[in-house]
Each structure stands twice: as structure tokens, then as C-alpha cells.
Amino acid sequence: MYSAPSPATPVEPITPVRQAFARFDWSATALGPEHAWPPTLRVAVDLMLQSPVPMATMWGHEGILLYNDGYAVIAGARHPEILGMPARQAWPEAEAFNDRVITECLAGGTLSFRDQFLVLHRNGAPEEVYLDLDYSPIPDGQGQPVGVMAILTETTAKVTAEKRVQGERERLGSMFEQAPGFMALLHGPDHVFELANPAYMQLVGHREVLGKPVRQALPEIAGQGFFELLDQVYGTGEPFFGTALPATLQRQPDGAYERRYIDVLYHPLRDAQGRVAGIFVQGSDVTPRVLAEEEASRREAQFQVFAQAMPNQVWAAGPDGLLDWLNDKVPEYSGLPPAALLGTGWTRIVHPDDLPQAGEKWAQALASGVGYESEFRLRRADGTYRWHLARAVPLRNEGGSVVRWVGTNTDIEEQRAAALALAHLNENLEREVAERTAERDRMWRLSTDVMLVADFEATVLSVNPAWTRLLGWQASELLGRSFMDLVHPDDQAATLDEMSGLARGVTTFRFDNRYRCKDGSYRVLMWTAVPEAGVILAVGRDVTDDRAAEEALRRTEAALHQSQKMESVGQLTGGVAHDFNNVLQIISGNLHLLRKTLAKDEAALRRINGALDGVARGAKLASHLLAFARKQPLSPVVLNVGRLLRDLNDMLRRALGEAIELETVVAGGLWNTLADSSFLENTLLNLAINARDAMQGHGRLTIEAGNASLDDIYALTHGEVTAGQYVMIAVSDTGCGMSEDIVQKVFEPFFTTKPEGHGTGLGLSMVYGFVKQSGGHIKIYSEVGHGTTVKLYLPRSVEAELSSGPLPLVEAEGGSETILVVEDDAQVRETVVELLTDMGYKVLKAPDAQSALAVVESGVQIDLLFTDVVMPGPLRSPDLARKARLVQPNIEVLFTSGYTENSIVHGGRLDAGVALLSKPYAREDLARKLRQMLGSRAHPEG
Numbered sequence: 001m002y003s004a005p006s007p008a009t010p011v012e013p014i015t016p017v018r019q020a021f022a023r024f025d026w027s028a029t030a031l032g033p034e035h036a037w038p039p040t041l042r043v044a045v046d047l048m049l050q051s052p053v054p055m056a057t058m059w060g061h062e063g064i065l066l067y068n069d070g071y072a073v074i075a076g077a078r079h080p081e082i083l084g085m086p087a088r089q090a091w092p093e094a095e096a097f098n099d100r101v102i103t104e105c106l107a108g109g110t111l112s113f114r115d116q117f118l119v120l121h122r123n124g125a126p127e128e129v130y131l132d133l134d135y136s137p138i139p140d141g142q143g144q145p146v147g148v149m150a151i152l153t154e155t156t157a158k159v160t161a162e163k164r165v166q167g168e169r170e171r172l173g174s175m176f177e178q179a180p181g182f183m184a185l186l187h188g189p190d191h192v193f194e195l196a197n198p199a200y201m202q203l204v205g206h207r208e209v210l211g212k213p214v215r216q217a218l219p220e221i222a223g224q225g226f227f228e229l230l231d232q233v234y235g236t237g238e239p240f241f242g243t244a245l246p247a248t249l250q251r252q253p254d255g256a257y258e259r260r261y262i263d264v265l266y267h268p269l270r271d272a273q274g275r276v277a278g279i280f281v282q283g284s285d286v287t288p289r290v291l292a293e294e295e296a297s298r299r300e301a302q303f304q305v306f307a308q309a310m311p312n313q314v315w316a317a318g319p320d321g322l323l324d325w326l327n328d329k330v331p332e333y334s335g336l337p338p339a340a341l342l343g344t345g346w347t348r349i350v351h352p353d354d355l356p357q358a359g360e361k362w363a364q365a366l367a368s369g370v371g372y373e374s375e376f377r378l379r380r381a382d383g384t385y386r387w388h389l390a391r392a393v394p395l396r397n398e399g400g401s402v403v404r405w406v407g408t409n410t411d412i413e414e415q416r417a418a419a420l421a422l423a424h425l426n427e428n429l430e431r432e433v434a435e436r437t438a439e440r441d442r443m444w445r446l447s448t449d450v451m452l453v454a455d456f457e458a459t460v461l462s463v464n465p466a467w468t469r470l471l472g473w474q475a476s477e478l479l480g481r482s483f484m485d486l487v488h489p490d491d492q493a494a495t496l497d498e499m500s501g502l503a504r505g506v507t508t509f510r511f512d513n514r515y516r517c518k519d520g521s522y523r524v525l526m527w528t529a530v531p532e533a534g535v536i537l538a539v540g541r542d543v544t545d546d547r548a549a550e551e552a553l554r555r556t557e558a559a560l561h562q563s564q565k566m567e568s569v570g571q572l573t574g575g576v577a578h579d580f581n582n583v584l585q586i587i588s589g590n591l592h593l594l595r596k597t598l599a600k601d602e603a604a605l606r607r608i609n610g611a612l613d614g615v616a617r618g619a620k621l622a623s624h625l626l627a628f629a630r631k632q633p634l635s636p637v638v639l640n641v642g643r644l645l646r647d648l649n650d651m652l653r654r655a656l657g658e659a660i661e662l663e664t665v666v667a668g669g670l671w672n673t674l675a676d677s678s679f680l681e682n683t684l685l686n687l688a689i690n691a692r693d694a695m696q697g698h699g700r701l702t703i704e705a706g707n708a709s710l711d712d713i714y715a716l717t718h719g720e721v722t723a724g725q726y727v728m729i730a731v732s733d734t735g736c737g738m739s740e741d742i743v744q745k746v747f748e749p750f751f752t753t754k755p756e757g758h759g760t761g762l763g764l765s766m767v768y769g770f771v772k773q774s775g776g777h778i779k780i781y782s783e784v785g786h787g788t789t790v791k792l793y794l795p796r797s798v799e800a801e802l803s804s805g806p807l808p809l810v811e812a813e814g815g816s817e818t819i820l821v822v823e824d825d826a827q828v829r830e831t832v833v834e835l836l837t838d839m840g841y842k843v844l845k846a847p848d849a850q851s852a853l854a855v856v857e858s859g860v861q862i863d864l865l866f867t868d869v870v871m872p873g874p875l876r877s878p879d880l881a882r883k884a885r886l887v888q889p890n891i892e893v894l895f896t897s898g899y900t901e902n903s904i905v906h907g908g909r910l911d912a913g914v915a916l917l918s919k920p921y922a923r924e925d926l927a928r929k930l931r932q933m934l935g936s937r938a939h940p941e942g
Contacts, residue, residue: 017069018049020080029084030062040140043553044149057138058148063087063102074131074154076122093126094118101135105148111135115155130159141554168425176422181415182262184281185269185422186214191230191279193217203260203285205251220250220257230279233266237276240266243373243391244290261290263391269423272431282419284410293393293406303406313409315346317392319402321366330409335381351377351385358390369394369402375416378409386413450525452538456503458482461535470542472518488514488522502531512543587920590831636674636774638799641705641727642666648681652688652703659698667706673727674797679770686767687731687790694735694788704730708793710777721777726793733789738782746780767792814839814927817863817934821845822852822880824872832866835923841930849875856884862891864934869897869916892933896921 027033031041041059045066048055054070065087072079082090087098097118101111113133120129132153137145176183182200186193190213201209209217215227224247233240243263250257264283271277292306307314307327315326322343331338334349341349350358354376365372372392377385392407444451444464450471453462460478467473471486487495491513498508508529514522524547529538591608598608645664653662684703691701708728715723738746747768767790771778775795782788819841823829829845836843844860846852849871856862865884867877881893896917917929 015049015069017067017072017080017083020083021049021066024080024084026084029064031059031064031084038140038146039553040138040146044138044147048149054152054154056150056152058087058098058102058150059138060146061102061106063098063148065090071152074122074152077124078122091120093121101150102148105135105137106145108137108145110137115159128156130155168421176418179415179418181282181284181412183415183419183422184209185278185426186230186281187278189231189234190215191234194278199285200281203262204249205255207253218249221247224248229266233268233279234276237268237270239268240264241373243371244286244393259287260285261287263389265419267419267423269426272427278426280419280423282415289408307406310408312411313388315392315407315409317405317407319366319404321362321405333378333380349379351379353377362392365392365394365405369396372405372407375412386411387416388412447539449542450540452483452536452540454483454536454538455534456499456531456536458484458499470517471515471523486516488516490514498527498529499536502529502536505531507531508538512547515540635678636676638672638674638797638801639677639680640670640672640801641680641729641794642670643801644677644680645684645703645705648684651685655685655688656692656701657697660692660695661700663700663702665702665704667704669707670705671707671725671727671796672799672801673794674799675774675776675794676770679774680794683767683770683792684729684731686764690764691731691733691735691788694737695733696735699734701734702730702732704728704732706730707796710793718777718779720772721793722775725796726776727796729792729794731790731792732787734787737784737786737788738780739784743780743782747778813931814841815931815934816840816842818842818844818861819864819866819930820852820855820862822847822849822865822867822871822877824848824868824870828868832926835926836866839927839930848873849877849880853880853883856887856891862888864892864894864930866894866896869895894929894933 026037031037037045041057044057048057048066048068051068052070054068054074056065056067056071058065063086065082065085067075067083075082078090087102088095091098104111111133112135113131115130116133118129118131119126121127122129132155134151136149138147138149140146176195176197179197179199182203183195183197184193184200185195192213193209193211196209201207204218207217214230215222218226221227226245226247229240229242232238241264244261245264247260247262248257249260262283263286264281267280267282268276269278269280289310292310295302295306303316304325304327307316307325310327310329313327313329313333315323315330317323323346324342326338326341326346330341330346334341336345336349339345347355347359358374358376361374362372364370371394372390374390375387376390378388379385388409389412390407390409392405394402395404395406397403447464447466448469450466451464452460454460460481460483463473463475463478465475467475467478473486484492484495494511495513498511502508508527511527511529512524513527515525516522523542524544525540526543527538527540529536531537594608645666649662649664656662688701688703691699695701706728708726710718710721710723710726712723715721746764748765768778771792771794777793779791779793780788781791819836821829821832821836821843823832823845824847826847829847833843833845844855844862846855849867850873852865852867853875856865862884865881867880869877871877871880877895881895884891884893892915894915894917896919915929915933917926921929
């Protein structure tokens, strides 16, 4: 199956798995050698090896594992070790899973798994693997599951990525929920709340804000500038950050208005096209701090106590901007003593990359007297940096001059990371939605499968371009039309049933029907369809070629089954004929002896002759059985069928009778064939008589002869046929014809449609055996009421036909030579010895070849060795003949048998130079054959 292809066959790529197949000793497995594999397995393996999709076959109850290159990639380092192993042993860590698959599929079931989790040792260590798996049974010729076909797709990367994304979302969600500052996500120009963390909900009094525009959710802040700031950020795309912004809120439904101070960041969020789609709100409720700062201005003495109590880093500076005080949080965080941080020492812990902008903003604040705000990274005692939001406000005297700066550093590492991650996540989500939408559109446009959207009245609402490529219909020709107009009439009822199921919410899966192409032809489509939102969404795959291949496989398997059955029946009938011929030989020989003894008793002679006629009929039946079993020795010659038909014309007309018209048609340039002319004549006579009976004596018989070539495709689907050139003989009648069931049985021995007592049922069996033994092919075409045609295909011969006349008839007389009879059947042996003795011959006898050789080597002069072909013991008859000629070179050898063996017959033909007298034979036939072989010898004197 995997040998080098012929020049006419496309060369398949030599892949690693194909190389492994070629090296593997399949005869050591339960499958046996590749040439003995059943066709079902051969086809399944060929399809699998040609597929780019990872596939595997598990054969039989052992689940012998065969797979393609795609599967080898999934198997990892386990390939090629597991090739040819039972699947349960190949993957012991998945033994229970594979056992279930094999058991259920061999029972006729199918299995499908999506993202199936397995732990596999495919590269020497346990590995978590996710797979999409589809299993279906592989039927044999009788439809019984004999194997399992698996299609695999590894989804490990996809599942892992999904889990990672889910974990990222959960982590960000957790950060969002646990952030100390308030956060919210607003969508659209109306600033609709999509998200709000607990800190934000606490700020606004835990009222219901999600899904509401900010003006509706927080109506009390109208006129405070927040709505205008949001509109500004959304309109300009520029972020806004405000500190200590006062906000008057009604935090309880019927409560008093409360003034809060907040630091807030409004950051625009953009979609995949760069347009502002929402605003991220982040900030802190700094009311306590502001109130504390106000209180500090009134009570300077309490400032440091308050500052030390702050969770943030707090510092103070003079009007010149030099730090003159800081709370304990700063040295604790930085690991430096307070003295090292005073003045401009604080710049030592600012990240070098952030120092320029932090210093510039501080200088601007000092110059303008406006509050200071900057984000930068501060070095911690362990050397790491964390983002901080530094804010400072000036304290003024009554004259308005800045007398002091009070500032804080707020750790915003988590808030900043969460805000950035959330913004990134939203950007990714928006991009992913856009990409998936584009991907769906590409799939719709580029898919080779037809896609359909229709209502439950079968009206086409939308189709993809594949309808034009596959069926020839333009979308404009289908929209608004019922797709039932295109369904094959024979498939409409089943299609309506599927639509009824869809209307009830039942999904359609792997449903086949035929759709009419624009050119009038039909294609088989396999549909998957689901009901959704009041319409039918369906995808149809073109499986026309697949279904044709399945039908071809079914026909091939049926032909193989019939061939195997006929071979088995042939072996049985051949064996029966062998025993039958031996019995007939005993009866025939004794009747011939008895006829000579009672030569003067006319009444006895009549009975003996009647019995001999019965023996002849029995011998003819046995001959037919041997012909069917392909064990009848043939004497093929090169002959021209046209000449043979001309010679047979008169005989055929006599056999058919005057009421049947005979027509013979011979094609010009008819090739010669190599066949046994006597058997071919009997074959044609048999077919003519069968046709006569089928026509009940009235009708027309046509015999045609012509040249025919049977190609590889025909040979593939017709069992034992060998592709090549043949001479075809067709015998056609106008009789009653036969049903398909009868046609399947006509070649079986003893099968007949004639009344009991009218025919043996062996005629067509003999025809079948003769044609097959001649290396040919036979095919019957019949239809009830329309007659029958039998076509014989005999191999072409390129040699010329030789004309030869009949051999001269030798007189059936006896002789005086010495004959050694070798026969293992005692009754046959004694009968033959008596016949030969009665003819005047000197007779020696032996029960086996070993004993006969001893007689030959004893020195007794023997003129002819008469031996059965099949003998018991270690010495075979052909070997006996060879050794006898070495001892006595002039000895003649005559073989006899009721059943030819391969020892003297090869390819259905008697070996050159071998003389054979088939059992049962008459006394006259034996006498004539002996004289023919011994006639050239001189009779001994005296």
C-alpha cells in the first residue's frame, strides 16, 4: 500500500509518518502484513495519511493505533514508539478514556469532546493538555463497526490564554474593588456609569448609579463645574486632574447636603479608531486632609501632630521652597535620616528620570504661588521605586503672601497600575470585539462552505459568496426566494422534517440533502443548523465527492465479499468432486470387468451399460464441480472467437430450435485469446441452452464478440479483475430476466430457477469456474421482463492462431508390457490392476510412492508407471516420476487423479510433457491412452 507509485500516479510527499509506516513490521501486530489489510482499513488509512488535520485510527477491540503527521506533532516524543501499539497501552495515562471511546464507538456510537482536559506524558513528563476530539465508528462491508476514526485539534494554547485573560481580569477587578481611592468608568457623551468601585459608592452615599448618566445619577452637583469638566475631557480628548475640588453632595436620599473635597483625574478612553468613547474617573476623597490643612492654618501648633498622624508622607517648606519639616513617613519610607532630606535633600530620592519635571513644577508653584501637584517615583529604603502623587499648598498671611508650603506624597503605585491596566484592558476588549467582528466577516466572505440565514418559512434572508462558487447562484437570485425550490424532490420531505425540528429548537447536525446547481446538476450538502433569534443559521459543506467515494467503497466491499464466498464454495465442491471421482472409478472399473464376464448375457449387458451411462453422467457432474472449483486441467490454445462462433453456428441452431432467432455479431479486428476451445464451446452451449429455457422456446439470442479494455478503476471495484485487454463475448436473450437477488446467486453450485428435476444447477457454476481459471472475468446484466446479458472477458493473446486437425484415434487394445500401478485407495488399486491384467499387461502394484520407488530400484524392468497424483507419505508423485526416470530412463509415466493439484497443474494448465488421465475413466479410454504412450515400443517376444 505504501510502495513506490507508478509513473501515472501522483507522487505523495514522503513524510515522517509515512516513513515510519514503511519501516514498521505490521505482520508482528494483530493487523497482519499490509497487503492482507481489509479494504475498509486501507481506505481509512489512505484518507488519514492524506489529511492535513491531525487524525488517528484505532482498529479492532485492541484499538491498534495508526495516525498521520498531524497526530505525530500532538504525540510529541511518543512518536514513533506508539505507532501500531494498542491505544490503551500507547497512552496508559489515558487508558480509561480510550477504553470508553473504543467500547462506545465499536458499539456504533459517536463521541465529541471540546477542550477535553488530559494529563499526558508526551515529552517525558506530565503535561496538562486540552483537546477538541471527535470519534466515529468505521464500518466494515456488513456495516459493523470494526474501528474508530479520531479527529483531533489541540486547544491547549487557547484554553491557557483564556485562563490567563480571566485571571488578569479577576486581578484587575480585585485591584479596582480594593483600591483606596475612588474609581468609576463612564461611557459615551452622556457619561453613563458602567463601573464604580466601593470607594466611589461610599463617596456618593451608596446610591444606584450604574447604567445612569452622571447628570441623572448625581443631580445635586449641577452648577459645580463637574459636568462641564467631563464634557471638556470628552470633547477635547485631554485628561483633567483636579485636587481638593469641593463637591456638595446629598449622600442620603433625604439627608442634608454635605461638602466634600476630592482629588480627581478624568482620563479619556479611546476605541480602536482612536475616538474618545468614555472617561476613566480616579481620585480620592481628600475632605479630611483639606479640613486638616484649614485647621492647621488656624492652629499651627497642632500641625505637626496632625501631620504625623497622616497615612501619607507630609512635608513643609518655606516660601523659598526648601523643606524645613517632614513627618516620620518620609524617613521611614526612604531609609534616610530627616536631616538628609531637608532643604533640597528630598531630590535624592526622586527617580532621576522624574526629577526634571518634578523640580520644574515645584519651581513654577513657588513662582506662581499656586498649589503644587506632580507624579513621580520615590526610592524606597530597599532601593525600589514607587509612584507617588505629590501635592502641596501655600499658606498665606493676612496680606496674601505665601508664608509656608504644606505638602503630601501619596503612594499611587497600585492606583496608577490599576488605572493603566484597566484602561489597557478596555482598549484590548474593544480591539478584540473589532477583530472578531472583522474575522466573522472574513469567514463569511472566504468560507468554502455555503452559509445561509433564512426564516422558518424557508425564505432566504442572506447567503455568502460560496453559493456562487459552488452552486452558481448569485445572491440576488436567492434573496427572498424559498430555498426549498433548490432541494432535490426526493429530499424535500426529510428537509421539511429537519426544519420542523429547528422550529422546536432542535439543532440540526450532519444532515445531507441535494441542492440544484444553476446548471441543473445536483451537489450533496451536509448541513449544520441552529435556530437563533427567530431565524435559521446554517452552514452546508459540499460532500458530493465524499458520498461518491463511500458508495464506491461499498460496492468494492460487496464485490470482495462475493468473491470470497465463491472461493470458499469452490474449495468445498472441489474436495467433494475428488472423493466422488474415486468412487465412480471403482464402480466404472468393476462394471467394465463385469461386462466382459457377462458378455453373452444380453439382459445383464443392458443393465451394465445403463449403469455405465450413470457413471458417465456422474463424471460429467464431477467435471462441472471441478470446473467451478477451478481444478479442472485446461489445455488452452490461441484461438479466434470469431472462427469458433462460425464453427459452432450449426450446433447452436440445433440446440435453440427453429422458433429462436440466432444472430452473431463479430467486431472487425477482433483480437485472439488464449483458452481451452472445448471448454469455451461447452460454455457458449450452456449459455445458449439457459437462454432458450428463459425464452421458453421463442425469442432472439444475440452473441457478440469484440475487443475490450478494463481499466484500473473498473478493476478496483470488481473484485478479482486484473486491468488489461480482453476479448469480450456477450450472450443476450429476450427472456424473462432475473431479479438482483437471483443474479447474486446464479454462479453458486446447485442453484437453479428451473423446476425440480430439470437441471443440476451446475451449468453456470462451470462457466464461472472456467472463465476465472482462464484468467478472465464474467458479468451478468439482467432485469425482470427485459432479458439477460452474460458478458465473458477472456485475456487477449498477441500470438497467431494455429490450425490443427483432430488427433488420430488409437485402437482400444491391450498389450503385454509391464505396468507399475501406484494408488493409495485399495479398492481403486485392485480394480485398475484387474482391468490391466484383463488387457494382457503384466502388472505390479504399490500403495504409495515410497513403495513404488523401491520396486523401480529393485531392477525389475518397468515400461510404464501409472500413478495417482495425490499420494500419502513423504514422497510426492512428481518426485517419484523424476527418480524413476533416473533409474530407468525409458520408463513412461501416466498420472491419474480425480482432483488436480498444483504439483502437475499450474495456472489451471497441465504442465508441458505431463500425461494425465482424469478419473473416472472408461476401460476403452485407459486402453487407448496406454497404447498411445506405449505404441512406439516393440512388444517383447514370447
